[in-house]
Every structure is written in structure tokens, then in C-alpha cells.
């Protein structure tokens with residue numbers, strides 16, 4: 001397993017992100033599979049484990065902490081986050097932090113992050129009324145946090161202003177980075193800014209919630225020509241491993257097979273050539289128009305219409321990327337109250353979206369396209385007619 005240095009600790013370059021753990025049919029985390037994944041990780045040299053207060057309704061910390069408790073405390077690095085980005089009427093860093101230590105069954109965190117510092121959460125994190133940053137600086141002084149950092153989806157200028165003000169108190173930063181967002185979300189600028197400031201980087205969403213593994217054969221044709229047999233995950237992880245200031249790449253793995261595959265990829269990494277890197281970035285240019293949803297689901301809890309927003313955006317992208325032949329069928333199969341047209345444009349979702357997606361506008365456009373586009377019943381009729389003609393012609 002490739003390793004690197006993060007805040008003077010020797011960490012594995014692959015980290016186990018626990019936002020998308022395997023679940024059982026009742027929706028609860030499949031804890032025994034998580035234990036097997038942790039065992040594989042530890043045996044394969046993965047020593048960085050990342051969770052957060054809200055993941056899996058608060059249960060990710062519990063299940064991960066239990067799985068890790070079977071190992072000596074100094075044999076792994078545990079990271080979690082304070083949820084100042086979740087809007088509430090009051091914030092209690094001491095209460096949340098104490099609860100997190102209990103849920104994870106530990107006496108300290110190796111890495112602790114302010115979760116999702118961005119344009120909308122910045123007023124909370126910097127409000128003296130809550131004293132959030134001061135509280136965590138004090139926990140670090142007392143040894144209950146070994147390294148204090150932050151995760152962010154902020155625009156580069158906001159990130160720069162935050163670093164100007166608080167950079168001295170923070171040891172590392174977690175950003176969304178992958179070859180698509182290098183272009184699409186100013187990832188290159190954020191990487192360069194953090195590197196200039198000597199802030200080491202932990203990467204999240206290296207596969208963009210799996211999106212980068214689901215590109216069509218025609219989209220990835222230039223890559224296949226250059227390295228036949230390399231998977232989309234190998235390309236994506238390879239791109240990040242070639243960036244010196246990326247110390248850990250978190251992959252939100254959902255089963256044992258993904259863990260095995262990722263350990264293999266990180267152990268066998270062969271750097272990308274300039275031609276290969278340029279081929280990836282050219283595909284990013286071609287895909288720029290996509291709505292950058294990572295399926296984090298931060299937006300769904302507050303939707304008064306209980307819409308499955310990430311599912312609808314994925315379908316919308318499908319329509320925009322490739323015509324989305326089956327999308328009208330998928331939408332027809334939904335109850336009318338769950339379709340894009342049911343959005344009442346209240347804006348609650350957009351206010352919490354870390355990707356800054358104008359969700360009501362996207363859903364309005366989607367509803368419009370569905371309204372004006374071919375209806376599934378018509379598509380079926382046309383296909384039946386074509387099939388009938390094909391048979392009649394022998």
C-alpha cells in the first residue's frame with residue numbers, strides 16, 4: 001500500500017470513507033460486512049478511517065468505532081467531523097464532541113474536522129456566540145484531538161479568506177477532488193491554493209459518488225485506447241495519486257469487493273503519462289455541462305415534498321448526457337407527487353447543497369423537458385411498430 005505523510009503521521013494513501021457503508025434490507029448498516037471491510041483494510045495497509053456525525057443517521061460513527069475497537073488504538077487513524085453545516089437554532093460543540101467520543105468508543109480523535117465549511121456555514125463556524133473553533137483548538141491542546149482541520153466545498157475565494165483568518169489554527173483540509181472537478185469545480189485552483197499555503201490535502205469524492213465509474217464506453221474510448229484493461233477507478237485514483245499534496249484519498253466503499261479492488265489499485269499504482277492525463281482532462285471538458293450532484297443526500301431531509309432529489313438529478317444528467325432513453329419510463333413509474341414537476345421551488349434544498357446546485361431550477365428544467373419530450377407510451381408504441389415492421393420484413 002502506498003503511504004504518505006499527513007501532519008507528521010504516516011498514513012495510507014487510500015482511506016476508508018464511511019458515508020456509503022453497506023446496508024441491510026431494513027436500511028441499517030451491515031455491521032458484519034463493515035467488520036470484514038475493516039479487517040481487509042488493516043491487513044492491506046489501510047490505516048486512515050473517516051466518518052462524520054451525520055453519516056447513516058449518526059450510526060456510521062458507532063459501527064466504525066466498534067469495528068476498529070478490535071484493534072490497538074495506535075494501529076489506526078480515526079477522523080470525524082463537527083456538523084456546523086447542518087442548520088440548527090443552536091450549536092453545542094462540547095455536547096456533540098463528547099457524544100462523538102462515546103459513539104466511537106475512543107478517548108481522542110487523530111484527525112478532527114469542521115464539516116463542510118462553505119458560504120452558508122461560515123457564519124456559524126465564525127460566530128463568537130458558539131465559540132466553535134476556539135473550543136476545538138482547546139480540545140487539541142488537551143490532547144483529545146491530535147490534528148484539527150476542516151472539510152470544504154467552498155469557492156476558492158471563500159477558501160482563501162477562511163485560510164487568511166483561521167489557517168494558523170488548522171492543520172489540514174479535506175476537499176472534493178477528482179479529474180472531472182479539476183475543471184468543473186475549480187478543483188485545480190483549490191489544490192494550488194492549499195499547496196501554496198502548505199496545507200496538506202485529504203480528498204473526498206474521488207469517484208464523484210461513483211459517477212466516474214459509470215461513464216459510457218464512447219465517453220471513455222480515448223482512455224481505453226491508451227491503457228486497455230484499466231478500470232475507471234484506476235484512472236480516477238491514478239490521477240489523484242500523482243498529485244504530491246494529496247496525502248489521503250478517501251473512497252466511500254460499500255462492499256468487500258470494492259475494498260479488495262481499491263487496495264489492489266493503490267498497491268499497484270503506475271503514474272499517468274502526460275498524454276494520459278491530458279486525455280482525462282479533455283473528457284472533463286466534454287462533460288462540463290453535467291449537474292455536479294455527488295448523491296450526498298444533504299438536501300433530502302428538508303424537502304417538504306419528500307422528493308428523492310439526487311435520483312432526479314441523476315436522471316436529469318442521463319437525459320442531458322445521452323438522451324436518457326429510459327428516463328421518461330422511470331419518471332412515469334413515480335407517483336406524480338414525486339416527479340420533478342412536484343417541486344414547489346421553496347429553495348430549502350439549494351440552501352444546504354455543498355455543490356451549490358440551483359436544485360429548483362434544475363428540477364424546473366427537467367419537468368419542462370419531460371413535458372415537451374417524448375412520452376414513454378409514445379416511445380413504446382414506436383418501438384413496437386419498428387419491431388412489427390422488422391418481423392414483417394423477415
Ligand code: SF4
Nearest residue numbers: 303343344346347349
Ligand atoms: S425546492 Fe423543490 S426539491 Fe428543493 S426542497 Fe423545495 S420542494 Fe424540495
Ligand code: SF4
Nearest residue numbers: 293294296297299353
Ligand atoms: S443535490 Fe446537492 S445536497 Fe442534494 S444530493 Fe446532490 S450534491 Fe448532495
